[in-house]
Structure formats: C-alpha cells, structure tokens
Amino acid sequence: MASIFDSMSFAHGPAMKNRFMLAPLTNCQSHEDGTLSDDEFNWLVKRAKGGFGLTMTCAAHVQAVGKGFAGQLGIFSDAHEEGLSRLATAIRAEGSLAFVQLHHAGMRSPSKLIGGQPLCPSDNEKTGARALTTEEVHQLIEDFVLAAERADRSGFDGVEVHGAHGYVLGQFLSSEINHRTDEFGGSLENRARLLFTIIEQIRKRCRPNFNVGLRLSPERFGMRLDECLEVAKRAMTSGEIDFLDMSLWDVAKEPNEEQWQGRSLRSYFLELERGDTRLGIAGKIFSGVLAQECIDEGFDYITIGRAAILHHNFPTLCENDKAFQTTKLPVTREYLANEGLGEAFINYMAGWPGFVAE
Numbered sequence: 186m187a188s189i190f191d192s193m194s195f196a197h198g199p200a201m202k203n204r205f206m207l208a209p210l211t212n213c214q215s216h217e218d219g220t221l222s223d224d225e226f227n228w229l230v231k232r233a234k235g236g237f238g239l240t241m242t243c244a245a246h247v248q249a250v251g252k253g254f255a256g257q258l259g260i261f262s263d264a265h266e267e268g269l270s271r272l273a274t275a276i277r278a279e280g281s282l283a284f285v286q287l288h289h290a291g292m293r294s295p296s297k298l299i300g301g302q303p304l305c306p307s308d309n310e311k312t313g314a315r316a317l318t319t320e321e322v323h324q325l326i327e328d329f330v331l332a333a334e335r336a337d338r339s340g341f342d343g344v345e346v347h348g349a350h351g352y353v354l355g356q357f358l359s360s361e362i363n364h365r366t367d368e369f370g371g372s373l374e375n376r377a378r379l380l381f382t383i384i385e386q387i388r389k390r391c392r393p394n395f396n397v398g399l400r401l402s403p404e405r406f407g408m409r410l411d412e413c414l415e416v417a418k419r420a421m422t423s424g425e426i427d428f429l430d431m432s433l434w435d436v437a438k439e440p441n442e443e444q445w446q447g448r449s450l451r452s453y454f455l456e457l458e459r460g461d462t463r464l465g466i467a468g469k470i471f472s473g474v475l476a477q478e479c480i481d482e483g484f485d486y487i488t489i490g491r492a493a494i495l496h497h498n499f500p501t502l503c504e505n506d507k508a509f510q511t512t513k514l515p516v517t518r519e520y521l522a523n524e525g526l527g528e529a530f531i532n533y534m535a536g537w538p539g540f541v542a543e
Contacts, residue, residue: 198396219259221268224527235498244288253290291353343396351406359407473503
C-alpha cells in the first residue's frame with residue numbers, strides 16, 4: 186500500500202518525491218503589474234524547503250482583464266518571465282517540482298481592479314459581465330496556451346489549468362451561467378470545449394516532458410456533480426493530463442445535491458476510470474492521519490492549503506510525527522510572518538473569520 190512519503194511518477198513530467206502538493210493559494214503578494222515580488226518568492230520557496238513534493242504558485246492570470254484579486258501573480262506578458270524563471274529555479278533547487286496555475290477570473294474579475302467590464306460566457310446581470318464573442322473565446326484559448334509556453338520557457342516543470350471555483354473555465358462548464366448558442370454553449374460537450382481545447386493545445390505546444398494538471402470543483406457556482414464526474418472521467422482518460430486536482434472544500438463532506446447523499450463526495454471520484462492520470466484531493470486535510478487515509482482509499486496524492494499556510498514544513502512534520510495535526514486557530518500575525526507570509530498575505534488571511542488573532 187502506498188505511503189504519502191512515497192515518490193510518484195507522472196505520464197509525462199518528472200516524478201514528485203512524495204505525495205504532498207502545495208495548493209495554489211491566493212495570497213495578494215505580487216506587484217500590481219503581475220510581476221513577482223520578494224514576498225511571493227519567499228513564501229513559495231519556503232514551502233519547497235519545507236518538503237512539498239510539488240510547489241504551485243497562486244492562480245496566475247493569463248489576460249490582464251482576467252485578474253481576480255489585488256496583488257495577483259501574472260503570466261500574461263513576456264515581462265513576467267524574469268521573475269518566473271527566478272522562482273522556478275529556486276523551487277527546483279530544493280528538490281520540489283515547480284508549477285504555475287493558469288487562471289482567468291471571468292465574471293469574477295472586479296471591474297474596479299481591471300478598469301473595465303468583466304468577461305463571461307454570457308451576459309451576466311448580477312456581476313455586470315458581458316459575453317465573450319466567439320473570436321474572443323479563441324483568443325482566450327491562445328492566451329492560456331501562451332501562458333503555458335511562458336511557464337515552459339521559464340523552467341517550470343508544468344502547469345495546472347484552473348477549471349474550478351467558478352472562474353472562467355468553470356463558468357463555461359456551468360449550464361446556469363453559460364447560455365451561449367455557438368460551439369462553446371449548449372451541451373456539456375460544447376460547454377467543455379474551451380477547457381479541453383486549451384489542454385490539447387498546451388500538450389501540443391509545450392515540450393513533451395512538460396506536466397499538465399487540471400483543477401476541478403464539483404459543487405457551487407452552478408456546477409452539477411454528474412457533469413463534473415463526466416468531465417473528470419474524460420480528462421483522466423484523454424491521455425492529455427498528468428494529474429487531476431479535485432478541490433472539494435472539505436474531503437469529509439457529503440455532496441450538496443440530495444440525490445447523491447449518503448456517502449462522501451470524494452468516494453464518487455475514486456470510482457472513475459483514470460487511465461495513466463494521477464488523482465488528488467484537497468479540502469481541510471489538517472493531519473498526517475487524514476492525509477494517509479486519503480491515500481489508503483485510493484487517491485494518488487493530496488493537495489494542502491491551509492495546513493501549508495500554518496506550517497511551511499507540513500510534510501516534514503507529518504513524516505516525523507505520524508499523528509501530527511496543525512496548530513489551533515487563531516494564530517498571531519507574528520506566527521504567520523515566521524511561517525513566511527508577507528504583510529499583504531497576512532492581511533488577506535485576517536479576512537478569514539477566526540484565522541488571525543487581532
């Protein structure tokens with residue numbers, strides 16, 4: 186039986202030294218033009234030093250108009266490559282795989298932040314977003330792929346395509362949000378066309394041993410579990426991605442939809458055919474025991490978010506103490522600063538109820 190401390194190979198890219206993946210965490214630490222800051226650099230490299238087998242950036246926006254939060258890392262311009270290259274080199278020097286998550290916020294881009302109207306599959310009255318034209322959808326595909334090529338040139342081992350949490354790719358997948366009548370709307374196959382075209386083109390245009398992952402979330406933002414399961418299965422059996430990163434909010438929860446209740450949400454994804462794709466899970470994994478439990482059930486790796494904020498060396502702590510659990514909340518600003526969070530990140534976490542002691 187596999188251990189969370191075993192190495193893990195991928196179909197294309199290099200192997201992870203263990204089963205701990207750092208989640209792509211919003212941290213608001215980059216410069217407003219999207220270039221890498223020292224705070225962002227230090228936060229990520231400290232996690233690589235702390236034992237994570239794969240260290241992933243926050244969501245990095247592939248178009249300026251797709252920015253989702255202040256201080257977001259950018260990958261929409263060649264001007265970002267210098268900082269990205271510095272980051273990739275430092276992460277890999279610690280024996281961790283270096284990854285960028287590719288993102289576009291779509292209708293969730295604040296108009297004040299982007300200086301204009303946000304974009305969406307269809308006009309959206311609630312957010313004030315306007316529908317992308319078909320030509321703009323094709324440009325969006327190209328910009329995701331160009332971002333992946335920048336990551337490739339900058340020395341990263343791979344990218345994760347952000348299809349989760351109601352951002353633009355998830356907006357296209359949602360029948361509640363996507364009311365298009367062209368080839369990118371209507372049936373699930375059409376609504377998923379944007380996502381799968383991006384993945385296919387990244388695979389074609391980046392180097393053969395470039396690792397491509399996908400993040401999905403099966404609930405909220407107009408997502409239905411049955412459709413997410415279908416998209417997940419297609420992605421894993423396509424031969425195009427190396428790993429699927431399922432963000433469940435809480436790995437212990439049951440589905441929100443009543444007809445699927447009676448068992449854990451995570452259990453449904455274990456039943457899917459995978460091909461050579463690695464399947465991971467994220468959501469309130471705060472102990473080494475729960476991490477190993479997920480591996481014992483059949484997941485290939487775990488993605489760590491809040492536990493990595495609290496403990497830069499969460500993998501090492503779990504290895505040294507099989508019963509390790511994260512420290513209790515709230516924690517002080519000084520505690521988080523010692524864990525490598527910059528002031529902007531600490532201020533962001535202070536917005537999470539009960540996280541930072543004030």
